Each structure stands twice: as C-alpha cells, then as structure tokens.
Amino acid sequence: MRLDDVVTPAAVIDHAAMMRNIARMQTRMDTLGVRLRPHVKTSKCIAVGTLQRDAGAPGITVSTLKEAEEFFSAGFDDILYAVGIAPQKLDRVLALRRAGCRLAVLVDSVTGADAVVARGRAEGHAFDVVIEIDTDGHRAGVDPESTTLIDIGRRLADGGATLQGVLAHAGSSYGLSTPEALAQIAEQERRRTVRAAERLRAAGLPCPQVSIGSTPTALSAQNLEGVTEVRAGVYVFFDLVMANVGVCRPDEIALSVLTTVIGHQVEKGWAIVDAGWMAMSRDRGTQSQAIDYGYGAVCDADGRLVDGWIMLGANQEHGILGRRADGAERAGEGEGEGDDDVARRFPIGTRLRILPNHACATAAQFSAYQVVDTAGDVAVWPRFNGW
Amino acid sequence: MRLDDVVTPAAVIDHAAMMRNIARMQTRMDTLGVRLRPHVKTSKCIAVGTLQRDAGAPGITVSTLKEAEEFFSAGFDDILYAVGIAPQKLDRVLALRRAGCRLAVLVDSVTGADAVVARGRAEGHAFDVVIEIDTDGHRAGVDPESTTLIDIGRRLADGGATLQGVLAHAGSSYGLSTPEALAQIAEQERRRTVRAAERLRAAGLPCPQVSIGSTPTALSAQNLEGVTEVRAGVYVFFDLVMANVGVCRPDEIALSVLTTVIGHQVEKGWAIVDAGWMAMSRDRGTQSQAIDYGYGAVCDADGRLVDGWIMLGANQEHGILGRRADGAERAGEGEGEGDDDVARRFPIGTRLRILPNHACATAAQFSAYQVVDTAGDVAVWPRFNGW
Incomplete structure (x- = not known):
C-alpha cells in the first residue's frame, strides 16, 4: 500500500524519523550511564515499543493498566505504572503480578501506601511499590524533605509490599524553552529525587531504584549521578510543543x-x-x-x-x-x-x-x-x- | 451492574436526563413544524440514535462515512453526510447508495460539484447532493447571494447528480450567550438559507430541502418559515459550553x-x-x-x-x-x-x-x-x- 491509498484522515508515522528519535534518546541514556524506560502512553503500540526495546530499553512505563495488560500479553514483563494507584485497581495489578508480570505501582501518601499494604497482606502478596516525589510543584508526589516520605517508606517496609524506589516527573519542563532553564530543571529533578532516595536509605529503608524523567529533562540533563533510570515518552515521535521547548526541530517530528x-x-x-x-x-x-x-x-x-x-x-x-x-x-x-x-x-x-x-x-x-x-x-x- | 463496579475513568450517561433532552428538542421541532435530523457525531452510538428516531426523528446527520456505514448497518437509511465530500470518498458513498442507503453528500464549489457529477455519469448513477450555504462566515459554504451558488446548482442539474437542497450551520452561535443574540443568529441562518433556496428555484432549479441548524440556533429560533429540517447534535447530552451559551442548565447535562x-x-x-x-x-x-x-x-x-x-x-x-x-x-x-x-x-x-x-x-x-x-x-x- 502507498499513502495515496490511505483513507483520510489518518495518523502517519515516518519510520526513518522515528528510528532516528529512538536512537538519539537511547544513545544519550547509554552515554549518561542510565537505563531508559520508555513511556508507551505516547504510541500505545506494541510494534513501536518493540523497536524501543530492541534499541536497548527492556522495561517500559505505562499510564494505564490497559497498557500494562496489552504489553504484558506481548511479552513485556518489566512495567512501571506511573500514575498513583487507586485501591480499586489492585485486583488487576494482582492478576498481572500473579501471571508473572513485574508490575510496580506508585503511591504518594500514607493512605495510599496503607491501602496497598493491607491488600498485599490479605493476599499473602508483596506488591512492588515506588514512592512519587514532587520536585517542581507540578502535580503529584511528596516533598523530598518531608517526614511523610519516611512515613510512607516505613509503612511499605512492614509486609504486603516491597519498596522499590522513588520516582519523579518534572512536568514543568514543558513550560520552558531555553537550554539553560532546561538544564536547571533537569538538575533539580535529579537532585531532589536522589535526595529523597538518600533520606530513605538513611532511615534504614531500601531504595534501589531512582527513576526520573520527561522528554525535555532527559535531553537536557548534563549529569545523572545517583539516578538508575530515565522515563520519557513523546521523544519517540516528538511534536510542535517539543519543537517550541527546543528539544527537536519540526522536521524531526x-x-x-x-x-x-x-x-x-x-x-x-x-x-x-x-x-x-x-x-x-x-x-x-x-x-x-x-x-x-x-x-x-x-x-x-x-x-x-x-x-x-x-x-x-x-x-x-x-x-x-x-x-x-x-x-x-x-x-x-x-x-x-x-x-x-x-x-x-x-x-x-x-x-x-x-x-x-x-x-x-x-x-x-x-x-x-x-x-x-x-x-x-x-x-x-x-x-x-x-x- | 452498578456504577460502583465500573472501572474508572468511564463515560456515564444519565438515561433520564438524556431522555428529557431528546424529548425537549423533538417537541420543539414538532411545534415549529419541521423535521429533526439529529447529528449522530455526538454519540456515535446506535442505541442513542435509535432513541432519537423513536422520539420522532427518522433521518440522521453524519460527520464521517464510518458513521453512515455503522448506522446504515443498523437500519438507518436516510442519512445526510454534512461535511464537504472529498472526491476520493465517492467509492464508499456509491457502495452505500447501491446497497439502498439514501445518503446525500455536500458540496460548496463548482470544482466539488464537477467531481461528483463526473463520477455519477461514469457510474450511470445520480448522487443526491446538497449545497452548503455560508450564513455567518464561520467555516465552509457559498454566499447565498453569489453567482457561484447558481453555477453549482446548474452543474448538478446536468446528469450524475440530483440537487436535493441547501444546508447551513450557524456555528458562530457557539460564541454567543444571550437569548437576543441567539434568536438573531438563528433568524439569520434561516433567512439566508431560505434565500439561497429561493434563488435556486428562481433559476429553475429544484430545491426541495432547506436544512439548517446547530443546537443553540435550534433552541433559539422563533420562526422556521421556509425551512424543512433542523440538524442538531450536542443537545442529546448537552455540556458546559452549552450551559454558558445559555441553552441548558448544568444539571441537565x-x-x-x-x-x-x-x-x-x-x-x-x-x-x-x-x-x-x-x-x-x-x-x-x-x-x-x-x-x-x-x-x-x-x-x-x-x-x-x-x-x-x-x-x-x-x-x-x-x-x-x-x-x-x-x-x-x-x-x-x-x-x-x-x-x-x-x-x-x-x-x-x-x-x-x-x-x-x-x-x-x-x-x-x-x-x-x-x-x-x-x-x-x-x-x-x-x-x-x-x-
């Protein structure tokens, strides 16, 4: 088939451009010495996720349990669900985990942690849990300097859950447009998330994973010391917002x-x-x-x-x-x-x-x-x- | 099932509120003495369209050929495709018409009319065609006073097509918010569309159908003399934009x-x-x-x-x-x-x-x-x- 045969309107991917975008981000993460965990919410397409995996990114990030279920069915088993877990959704999380999916869930409150722990204990199961850190006042997450962070960590260390680490998303980077400002927000995201990990460790709690990321900060970070993985989604296609932010050219979309x-x-x-x-x-x-x-x-x-x-x-x-x-x-x-x-x-x-x-x-x-x-x-x- | 059992997020219809909205619009059109042709682009749901038909609206308006195909499969055969026809889409239109669907298409240029006529002649078929009239500078359509209107009508009278009438959509009504302004734009939509029909008839061309409408103008028109049918879509659910326009209350959504x-x-x-x-x-x-x-x-x-x-x-x-x-x-x-x-x-x-x-x-x-x-x-x- 040729484009002339396609019914309009239709969503078109320029394969060569996408492959360049995938290679660019993977190379950058390889150079900075961290794992890349692509966010599949952008494409919601197994074939695209497979290309990202083949380029060197084995795990994925998801924004819905539907994404987790679809990608797990296609052979992806290292999945981070990067939206705070609603207690009512633990049934589906449990079903995926019992089927062999290493699916981690996110909490940013003692109440949320308690709900996961209670369900884990009742089921004789330990959920993998990550604590969301707020590094820029953008949306969700706990203050890295708060006592709440340690309180959540302690709840998760008491059966029913395994604390896997901390996660941040500097969403406010989308509002910036200069290399200096982007490098600064990337460093802030790194520093505050690493600080949260260090505080948990100082309290005697495990924190193996330190996960940060957004497409603008991933492409602007100069140093990722203390970070274990970076999450980014829209880079696979890029778009005009990203062109205005300054991390791609329009002809790279x-x-x-x-x-x-x-x-x-x-x-x-x-x-x-x-x-x-x-x-x-x-x-x-x-x-x-x-x-x-x-x-x-x-x-x-x-x-x-x-x-x-x-x-x-x-x-x-x-x-x-x-x-x-x-x-x-x-x-x-x-x-x-x-x-x-x-x-x-x-x-x-x-x-x-x-x-x-x-x-x-x-x-x-x-x-x-x-x-x-x-x-x-x-x-x-x-x-x-x-x- | 109860709402407590529904996975979130989910789209919920309040059935009683929807039935009141359907009855309100149908009663109004019955009172004004015109047919109602609901626009199914709002719901894209056969069950909702069936309720609108059962309330007294036999024909429907569609915004895509997919809607036409889906509703025709469900037994709806009086369908108006209210988006200017792309010549490449005439294959699907023809297939529907040959299967028994009375599907009308829309043109607003001589070039567009010529494409339909050429295809009709080549196929030994007469497409039902409606001419789009611009009554408010909102988007598409020809000026009701233009010579282009008559030119289009003449092309359509020359084999390959049957001129069914004229159509307008006063989309600028969405930007208004007082009963007076709404009544005025509704009257303007009516008057200019009827004028276009009269000019075609004066030129010796047929124009049986005079179709106007938008939810705000349908609910604001005081008089629909010369109009044969009204199209409206969003009224079936209503929304906050319509509440701000003033044609529903938030608790009617x-x-x-x-x-x-x-x-x-x-x-x-x-x-x-x-x-x-x-x-x-x-x-x-x-x-x-x-x-x-x-x-x-x-x-x-x-x-x-x-x-x-x-x-x-x-x-x-x-x-x-x-x-x-x-x-x-x-x-x-x-x-x-x-x-x-x-x-x-x-x-x-x-x-x-x-x-x-x-x-x-x-x-x-x-x-x-x-x-x-x-x-x-x-x-x-x-x-x-x-x-």
Missing part, C-alpha cells in the same frame, strides 16, 4: 495526520481539509509558546513543511488551513492572512500532512498508524486506547 | 466522566483523580466563556454538582481538582483556591463525576457508555470512533 482538501474560502485565504479536532485532538499546547501553530503545521504529502501554513482552526471534522499572520507569532483561532491563490495552490483532493501540537493527544484519536518507509510503502500498525 | 480520587496536594487544596485529558479530552471550550470550568465541573458519584469545584488542570491520566478562584470567573489552568480539608472531603478512593466542556469531544475518548438508570442499574452501550 515523526507523526503527522494525512488529510485531504475538501474546499476553500478564497477571500479569506483558507483551505478546508477533512482533518478537524477529531483527528488532531483539541490540544492547543503551542497556544502559550513562542510559536503558536494553531492546531498544527502544514506539510505536503511527502512531509515537507509548507512554510508559514498552519491549521488556524478546527471543528469536529473540518480543519481550516491558512497562513500564520505575518509579523505576529500568535495565530489565534480562525485568524490568519488572506491568500487568494489558495484554490490553485491546494486544489480540492490535494493531500497534505499536518504535524501535531502534542503527539500523545493526536495519536490517541486513531486506532492504527500508517507507517511509511523511505520507499513510500505503507504498513498498518494497530494501536489501542482505553483503560 | 446527561454525560459525565466517572473518576476516582488517587491523591492530594493538601497545601494547594488539590485532589488528584484518575481522569486526565485522555478521559475529558483536551477541549477547553469554556476558556473564553463567562464561566471557565477548566476541564470540567465536579459532581458527586450520584451526579450532583459540588459547588465551585472544577478540574483546574489535566495531564494525560491525571486530573487536578480544586475550587474555582473566588471572586473571579476565570479559572486558568492549575490555579484555584486552597482547601486544606481536601483529603477529608475527598478521601483516596472517592468516586466523582465530571461534567464535560464539550460532550462530542469527551465522548470520543471512550469506546462505550455506562448508562445509568434511575434505579442505579448500569447498562453498557458501545460507541465507535474512526473514519
């Missing part, structure tokens, strides 16, 4: 949405395409960044950027393409510059590819990837959604 | 996302839940409205609103719940007021329901609905996605 021109508003300089927000997702992650790409950046059918063209606005199954306003970095939905040549430039039936703001969100709108190789042949790789 | 509390940041007054943007969607449609609900409004497990609580921010599988800032209508992501009682108010394991900004976008994140009746019993209704 491996995921795009193939679409067809279905109409024009010539006076406004718009081309209307059959990829709206149902295909792109509603993610407007570049809205607050240096370059606002609207709902995505326009490329030709071969994936080459069409300079200055973005998806200005999106309805469910309609995308509005136009020029980004000259002299202004901010697009604003539905705004843009006129182009009365638009109908000749992009006739009805023209195929284009749109680079996404946020690869995880755009990929989630599809049940499969159309994977195009350098010869232009297309393979279909299924992905899954749900919980 | 029939769709919510069931979620579980997994942690807290007590100093910040946050509860962390297992529904992030993967469950809610990235839709921030209330961001520019009178009340910014963040990623959604918090209800208890029975669906009763928890006053002032919203989802302040969302990551892929984490939602951050907190109080909307007092004295300010705008939430802003991640902001909100502290509440050091949050861990007692919403202990880990607590189940909540979150009302969505945009029902179409949130529903699309799920493969099934958990439909709860007044006795608290839950039925699972599948839905589909894709193209």
Whole structure:
C-alpha cells in the first residue's frame, strides 16, 4: 500500500524519523550511564515499543493498566505504572503480578501506601511499590524533605509490599524553552529525587531504584549521578510543543495526520481539509509558546513543511488551513492572512500532512498508524486506547 | 451492574436526563413544524440514535462515512453526510447508495460539484447532493447571494447528480450567550438559507430541502418559515459550553466522566483523580466563556454538582481538582483556591463525576457508555470512533 491509498484522515508515522528519535534518546541514556524506560502512553503500540526495546530499553512505563495488560500479553514483563494507584485497581495489578508480570505501582501518601499494604497482606502478596516525589510543584508526589516520605517508606517496609524506589516527573519542563532553564530543571529533578532516595536509605529503608524523567529533562540533563533510570515518552515521535521547548526541530517530528482538501474560502485565504479536532485532538499546547501553530503545521504529502501554513482552526471534522499572520507569532483561532491563490495552490483532493501540537493527544484519536518507509510503502500498525 | 463496579475513568450517561433532552428538542421541532435530523457525531452510538428516531426523528446527520456505514448497518437509511465530500470518498458513498442507503453528500464549489457529477455519469448513477450555504462566515459554504451558488446548482442539474437542497450551520452561535443574540443568529441562518433556496428555484432549479441548524440556533429560533429540517447534535447530552451559551442548565447535562480520587496536594487544596485529558479530552471550550470550568465541573458519584469545584488542570491520566478562584470567573489552568480539608472531603478512593466542556469531544475518548438508570442499574452501550 502507498499513502495515496490511505483513507483520510489518518495518523502517519515516518519510520526513518522515528528510528532516528529512538536512537538519539537511547544513545544519550547509554552515554549518561542510565537505563531508559520508555513511556508507551505516547504510541500505545506494541510494534513501536518493540523497536524501543530492541534499541536497548527492556522495561517500559505505562499510564494505564490497559497498557500494562496489552504489553504484558506481548511479552513485556518489566512495567512501571506511573500514575498513583487507586485501591480499586489492585485486583488487576494482582492478576498481572500473579501471571508473572513485574508490575510496580506508585503511591504518594500514607493512605495510599496503607491501602496497598493491607491488600498485599490479605493476599499473602508483596506488591512492588515506588514512592512519587514532587520536585517542581507540578502535580503529584511528596516533598523530598518531608517526614511523610519516611512515613510512607516505613509503612511499605512492614509486609504486603516491597519498596522499590522513588520516582519523579518534572512536568514543568514543558513550560520552558531555553537550554539553560532546561538544564536547571533537569538538575533539580535529579537532585531532589536522589535526595529523597538518600533520606530513605538513611532511615534504614531500601531504595534501589531512582527513576526520573520527561522528554525535555532527559535531553537536557548534563549529569545523572545517583539516578538508575530515565522515563520519557513523546521523544519517540516528538511534536510542535517539543519543537517550541527546543528539544527537536519540526522536521524531526515523526507523526503527522494525512488529510485531504475538501474546499476553500478564497477571500479569506483558507483551505478546508477533512482533518478537524477529531483527528488532531483539541490540544492547543503551542497556544502559550513562542510559536503558536494553531492546531498544527502544514506539510505536503511527502512531509515537507509548507512554510508559514498552519491549521488556524478546527471543528469536529473540518480543519481550516491558512497562513500564520505575518509579523505576529500568535495565530489565534480562525485568524490568519488572506491568500487568494489558495484554490490553485491546494486544489480540492490535494493531500497534505499536518504535524501535531502534542503527539500523545493526536495519536490517541486513531486506532492504527500508517507507517511509511523511505520507499513510500505503507504498513498498518494497530494501536489501542482505553483503560 | 452498578456504577460502583465500573472501572474508572468511564463515560456515564444519565438515561433520564438524556431522555428529557431528546424529548425537549423533538417537541420543539414538532411545534415549529419541521423535521429533526439529529447529528449522530455526538454519540456515535446506535442505541442513542435509535432513541432519537423513536422520539420522532427518522433521518440522521453524519460527520464521517464510518458513521453512515455503522448506522446504515443498523437500519438507518436516510442519512445526510454534512461535511464537504472529498472526491476520493465517492467509492464508499456509491457502495452505500447501491446497497439502498439514501445518503446525500455536500458540496460548496463548482470544482466539488464537477467531481461528483463526473463520477455519477461514469457510474450511470445520480448522487443526491446538497449545497452548503455560508450564513455567518464561520467555516465552509457559498454566499447565498453569489453567482457561484447558481453555477453549482446548474452543474448538478446536468446528469450524475440530483440537487436535493441547501444546508447551513450557524456555528458562530457557539460564541454567543444571550437569548437576543441567539434568536438573531438563528433568524439569520434561516433567512439566508431560505434565500439561497429561493434563488435556486428562481433559476429553475429544484430545491426541495432547506436544512439548517446547530443546537443553540435550534433552541433559539422563533420562526422556521421556509425551512424543512433542523440538524442538531450536542443537545442529546448537552455540556458546559452549552450551559454558558445559555441553552441548558448544568444539571441537565446527561454525560459525565466517572473518576476516582488517587491523591492530594493538601497545601494547594488539590485532589488528584484518575481522569486526565485522555478521559475529558483536551477541549477547553469554556476558556473564553463567562464561566471557565477548566476541564470540567465536579459532581458527586450520584451526579450532583459540588459547588465551585472544577478540574483546574489535566495531564494525560491525571486530573487536578480544586475550587474555582473566588471572586473571579476565570479559572486558568492549575490555579484555584486552597482547601486544606481536601483529603477529608475527598478521601483516596472517592468516586466523582465530571461534567464535560464539550460532550462530542469527551465522548470520543471512550469506546462505550455506562448508562445509568434511575434505579442505579448500569447498562453498557458501545460507541465507535474512526473514519
């Protein structure tokens, strides 16, 4: 099959670009001397995870138990579930562990730890547990200097659980855009997570694993002393948010949405395409960044950027393409510059590819990837959604 | 099954609320003397479409050929595909029509009409075609006063197609919020679309169907003279955007996302839940409205609103719940007021329901609905996605 035969809209992976992205991150982690534990929430695709494993990353990170179940069925057995465990979900965790999956769960409170321990004791089982550390006030996790950290560690050392280590995610790195600021947040993530591990060890508690990561910090860290593994997800595809953060170029983005021109508003300089927000997702992650790409950046059918063209606005199954306003970095939905040549430039039936703001969100709108190789042949790789 | 048994996050339909919403719109259309053609892009669920049909709406509107194929397989044969047709998609249209589906397609250019006509002639087939009219500069469609309108009509009268009528969608109604402004845009949508029909008829062309609609204009129109049918989608569930527009109350919203509390940041007054943007969607449609609900409004497990609580921010599988800032209508992501009682108010394991900004976008994140009746019993209704 060729891309010309694919029904639009469709999620396209540029295989060569993805392989370069995988190699870049793996090489970097190898150089820094830590294990890479890719976050499969980005692709939710066994074939992509297998390529990451083959490149040198045996374990994976998941954001849902569905991901754990799907990847375990495909032979992945070293899995970290990096979202705080809801007590009601321990049934499924237990089923996976009893089937041979080394699945670790996450807690960031004494209450959460108690729930895991109680269930483990009742089942005669010791859950592998990691404590989430808050290194940047982003979301979840305990303060590395808190007494709560030690309290949680002690609860987990008392049967029903095995304390495997600590984990942090410097999500605030997504809001930065200079190498200096990124190196600083990466060092902060490392230092505070290592500090939490040291405090647990000083209290006589085990803490073999020290897990940190996000794509921006993984690619910006200068030193990972004390860290045992790094987690990163979106690097496998990259996206426009990451380009604005400064950790990739737009032409390194491996995921795009193939679409067809279905109409024009010539006076406004718009081309209307059959990829709206149902295909792109509603993610407007570049809205607050240096370059606002609207709902995505326009490329030709071969994936080459069409300079200055973005998806200005999106309805469910309609995308509005136009020029980004000259002299202004901010697009604003539905705004843009006129182009009365638009109908000749992009006739009805023209195929284009749109680079996404946020690869995880755009990929989630599809049940499969159309994977195009350098010869232009297309393979279909299924992905899954749900919980 | 009961809601307590449902794995979170999950999309919940309040069956009684949905039935009231269906009855409200159908009664209104009956009173105004027009047919209702529900847009099934909101639910993408055969069971929901069947309830709308049973209430008095025999035909449906679709946004994708997948919807047309799924609903035709389920016995719906009067279908309007309300997105401009890409020439490459005529194969699937033809297959449906030859199987007995009265599927109409949409064009808004001479080029688009020519493509349909050429294919129809080559196949010895007459496609049912509707011309899209632009009544508010929102997106697609031709000016009702343009010569292009008549040109398109003439092309369609020359074999290969049957001109069925005109269609408009006053999408700009979503940006309004007063009854007066809504009544005005509804009248503008009606008047300009009827005008287009009259111009076609004056040119000697057939125009039996005059189709308009959006949920806000359908519920705001005072008079639908000259209109034959109204299309509306989101009314079946309603959502917070529609509540801000003023066409429903928050307690009339029939769709919510069931979620579980997994942690807290007590100093910040946050509860962390297992529904992030993967469950809610990235839709921030209330961001520019009178009340910014963040990623959604918090209800208890029975669906009763928890006053002032919203989802302040969302990551892929984490939602951050907190109080909307007092004295300010705008939430802003991640902001909100502290509440050091949050861990007692919403202990880990607590189940909540979150009302969505945009029902179409949130529903699309799920493969099934958990439909709860007044006795608290839950039925699972599948839905589909894709193209």
